[in-house]
Amino acid sequence: MKFILFALKNLLRNKIRTLLTVLSIAVSVTVLFSLLSFTKGYEKGMTSELGKMGYQIMIVPRGCPYEAASLALSGGKIPNYFDYSVLEEVKKIPEVEIAAPFFMSAIIRPDEDRTDIYFGMDENMFQMKKYWNIKGSYFKDENSLIMGGDAAYIEQTDEPGQKFYVREKDREFVVTGILERTGTKDDGFFFIPLKAAQEMFGQKDRVTGIAIRVKDPTLIPTVVEQLEKLPDSQVITMSQLMGTMMNLVAQAKTLILSIIIIAIIISALGALNTVLMSVFERTKEIGVMRAMGAGREHVFQLVWVETLVMALISGILGIGIALIGMGLVEKIIKKLLPLAPQGSVVSFDPNTLLICLGFVILVGLVAGIYPAYRASKLKPIEAIRTE
Amino acid sequence: MENNKHAIYGEGLTRIFQRGSEKLYALRGVDFQISPGEIVSIVGRSGCGKTTLLNMVGCLDTLSEGTLYIGNTEVSRLKEKDLIKVRRENIGFVFQLFYLIPTLTAYENALLPLLFARRLDKKEKVKEIFQKVGLGERLNMLPSELDGGDMQRIAIARALVNEPKIILADEPTGRLESKSKEKIFGLFKKLAEDGLAIIIATHDLGLASRADRMIRLKDGMVVN
Numbered sequence: 001m002k003f004i005l006f007a008l009k010n011l012l013r014n015k016i017r018t019l020l021t022v023l024s025i026a027v028s029v030t031v032l033f034s035l036l037s038f039t040k041g042y043e044k045g046m047t048s049e050l051g052k053m054g055y056q057i058m059i060v061p062r063g064c065p066y067e068a069a070s071l072a073l074s075g076g077k078i079p080n081y082f083d084y085s086v087l088e089e090v091k092k093i094p095e096v097e098i099a100a101p102f103f104m105s106a107i108i109r110p111d112e113d114r115t116d117i118y119f120g121m122d123e124n125m126f127q128m129k130k131y132w133n134i135k136g137s138y139f140k141d142e143n144s145l146i147m148g149g150d151a152a153y154i155e156q157t158d159e160p161g162q163k164f165y166v167r168e169k170d171r172e173f174v175v176t177g178i179l180e181r182t183g184t185k186d187d188g189f190f191f192i193p194l195k196a197a198q199e200m201f202g203q204k205d206r207v208t209g210i211a212i213r214v215k216d217p218t219l220i221p222t223v224v225e226q227l228e229k230l231p232d233s234q235v236i237t238m239s240q241l242m243g244t245m246m247n248l249v250a251q252a253k254t255l256i257l258s259i260i261i262i263a264i265i266i267s268a269l270g271a272l273n274t275v276l277m278s279v280f281e282r283t284k285e286i287g288v289m290r291a292m293g294a295g296r297e298h299v300f301q302l303v304w305v306e307t308l309v310m311a312l313i314s315g316i317l318g319i320g321i322a323l324i325g326m327g328l329v330e331k332i333i334k335k336l337l338p339l340a341p342q343g344s345v346v347s348f349d350p351n352t353l354l355i356c357l358g359f360v361i362l363v364g365l366v367a368g369i370y371p372a373y374r375a376s377k378l379k380p381i382e383a384i385r386t387e
Numbered sequence: 388m389e390n391n392k393h394a395i396y397g398e399g400l401t402r403i404f405q406r407g408s409e410k411l412y413a414l415r416g417v418d419f420q421i422s423p424g425e426i427v428s429i430v431g432r433s434g435c436g437k438t439t440l441l442n443m444v445g446c447l448d449t450l451s452e453g454t455l456y457i458g459n460t461e462v463s464r465l466k467e468k469d470l471i472k473v474r475r476e477n478i479g480f481v482f483q484l485f486y487l488i489p490t491l492t493a494y495e496n497a498l499l500p501l502l503f504a505r506r507l508d509k510k511e512k513v514k515e516i517f518q519k520v521g522l523g524e525r526l527n528m529l530p531s532e533l534d535g536g537d538m539q540r541i542a543i544a545r546a547l548v549n550e551p552k553i554i555l556a557d558e559p560t561g562r563l564e565s566k567s568k569e570k571i572f573g574l575f576k577k578l579a580e581d582g583l584a585i586i587i588a589t590h591d592l593g594l595a596s597r598a599d600r601m602i603r604l605k606d607g608m609v610v611n
Contacts, residue, residue, distance in 0.1 A: 002502075003547050006491070006495075006499075006502070009488070009490040009491055009495075010488075010490065012490055013489065125499070147445045284484075284486060285486055285488065287478070287485040288482065289499065289503070290471075291445065291447055291474065291480045292474075292475075292480065292500045292503060292545065292549075293471060293474055293475030293500050293503045293504055293549060294471075294498060294499075294503040295468070295471050295503070296467075298503050329428075329436075379449045381442050381448045384447070384482075
């Protein structure tokens with residue numbers, strides 16, 4: 001028998017009390033692990049998604065540029081427009097490699113609990129989306145439509161050539177291509193020619209944004225400077241967008257982390273209280289152990305190990321709950337976020353696991369010091385005499 | 388001075404407790420000796436100093452005055468760390484309420500002194516001792532599954548695993564019915580035959596009178 005087994009068996013004496021203490025620490029660890037996993041996963045997902053965009057700058061209508069840009073990335077009805085003629089001005093900038101105008105809007109079908117995103121685009125956007133694999137072909141005429149992988153699944157469209165009727169706008173399209181899943185928001189969109197989108201939503205010669213690829217990424221500041229002079233529009237770079245989103249996440253993370261730290265301190269005090277109570281209950285027993293030849297260091301070690309074992313079990317349980325609940329956390333977070341990448345936003349990272357376990361062990365070590373000290377200070381004769 | 392003959396040799400053992408300005412004498416100049424293989428009982432009313440004397444000779448408490456030898460070691464001036472070593476190597480305790488750890492099996496309870504002495508390599512010895520105290524079949528039972536007599540035998544086994552020279556028993560049969568009392572005393576007799584010095588503090592005069600020698604205490608002094 002080793003100290004750790006002895007400590008474990010001591011914890012089992014009052015199972016309910018130990019269980020409640022373990023659960024209180026475990027819940028804090030679950031939240032901590034989920035939060036850290038989310039931050040990591042979100043950053044990874046956003047970096048990957050923005051990397052797949054194929055452009056570094058976006059021009060959006062006046063208003064909140066981040067709202068418009070995030071809508072353009074995540075999909076939705078962009079309520080502001082600017083004139084198509086802006087595109088000509090953009091093309092005049094020599095450092096611009098490709099400028100791709102787009103028109104995005106949505107049709108909401110509350111009865112079916114769905115929102116269809118229509119993305120009007122021209123051949124320039126295809127240049128940017130070179131990583132796309134399309135089953136079928138690009139647009140053939142103004143009535144062509146390409147379905148994102150998820151959209152095609154929902155519409156049960158397996159093969160190009162099928163007709164697609166938009167009843168709200170009384171407009172019929174022919175599916176010319178089906179996009180293989182990309183792991184981005186594109187998977188849920190309906191892609192139609194730019195002019196068709198402008199007509200369908202009654203915004204002739206107007207666009208909701210222009211995506212811009214610069215010849216050399218080091219020239220982005222120069223291009224931005226020139227784009228900012230254009231009327232009715234605002235410029236946002238993808239790195240700014242990424243930075244803003246990560247700042248938002250970081251702020252939320254700080255807030256939640258503060259709450260978790262308070263929760264962990266409370267849990268640690270709970271653990272301290274549990275072990276201290278068990279020390280008081282075992283005063284005579286500790287006295288007898290001292291009579292049997294246990295030194296102060298043995299008693300200290302035993303009580304400390306008990307707290308540590310409890311913390312470790314809590315940590316493992318907390319991380320286990322977090323891993324099991326990862327899917328649910330992902331669903332909740334995605335609903336709350338203004339811009340979430342298509343892929344997983346919660347990523348399992350062994351380092352996060354080690355950080356959480358290390359943290360909970362530290363909490364156990366700190367919480368165990370006082371009860372262990374109190375126990376080790378008990379004089380055998382006084383402990384045995386205690387009533 | 389040397390003590391070659393006695394397992395314990397004490398002279399003028401005195402323990403004073405201070406309560407405010409008042410001095411309370413728990414023991415007043417008691418001379419006490421016990422030889423290997425001897426059973427000595429200590430009797431007297433509650434508060435007469437029986438337990439204090441056991442605590443003194445068990446190195447659980449310090450003397451206010453007097454000299455005490457455990458074997459050849461003069462323990463009255465030793466520091467706590469050294470007293471622990473003396474206890475570990477020489478003394479086994481048996482208490483009235485057994486004080487077994489309820490979540491540990493009989494075997495694990497008896498193993499504890501070896502764990503503290505970092506001598507788990509000697510754990511085979513525990514099984515031998517269990518045979519000796521008649522509990523060979525009950526190694527893996529929890530204290531709650533055993534009766535009082537068996538629990539006290541586990542406590543005696545626990546006291547024996549460090550191979551002590553002295554057993555100190557405080558009311559060892561106080562909670563037992565007569566059949567178990569007999570068995571426990573029989574066990575003490577057997578241990579004494581093996582050369583252990585056994586001191587029993589008890590209210591039970593019937594048990595005390597069967598010891599080789601009986602010491603009567605009154606108000607912290609020997610009166611017989």
